[in-house]
Amino acid sequence: MALPTTPEWLSKREGSLKPGLRDFTLLVLLNNQPQYRLDVRPAVGQFTCNVTQTINGKQLDDSLTRYSSPDAAFEGGLDTLRSQLGW
Numbered sequence: 001m002a003l004p005t006t007p008e009w010l011s012k013r014e015g016s017l018k019p020g021l022r023d024f025t026l027l028v029l030l031n032n033q034p035q036y037r038l039d040v041r042p043a044v045g046q047f048t049c050n051v052t053q054t055i056n057g058k059q060l061d062d063s064l065t066r067y068s069s070p071d072a073a074f075e076g077g078l079d080t081l082r083s084q085l086g087w
Contacts (some may be wrong), residue, residue, distance in 0.1 A: 009087050026074055027054075028081065036060070038077040040070045046072050049077030051084070060084045 003026070004046040005011040006017050014075065018027045020037065039050045052059055061079065067073040 002071075004071065004078070007078055007082070008046075009082055013087070024070060026077075028078075036081055038065050038074060039080075040073040040077070047073040049073040049080070051081050 003017060003019055008014065012014070013030065015028060015030045016032075018029055018034070019025070020027050020039075024040040026038040026040075027034040028038065031033050037052045037054050039052070041048050041050065045067055046068060047070055048063050048066060050059060050063050065076055065080075067076050
């Protein structure tokens with residue numbers, strides 16, 4: 001799976017994306033430090049994306065939204081993160 005392009009709202013704040021240890025994990029870096037982890041998981045023929053704050057393990061999403069592909073799930077997870085951060 002290809003690494004998604006860093007969204008403009010994130011790059012404006014010196015953020016970037018980095019692949020995680022597994023194919024379905026993406027790290028969101030702020031100031032070159034991993035702050036959030038996005039984990040895409042299968043869900044009855046579709047996918048979900050769990051957004052977790054790396055420093056304390058807090059879940060930032062409801063994990064109930066379903067997406068048609070892993071790429072769409074990553075995009076949805078990034079939208080959830082942007083919304084939670086108020087950016």
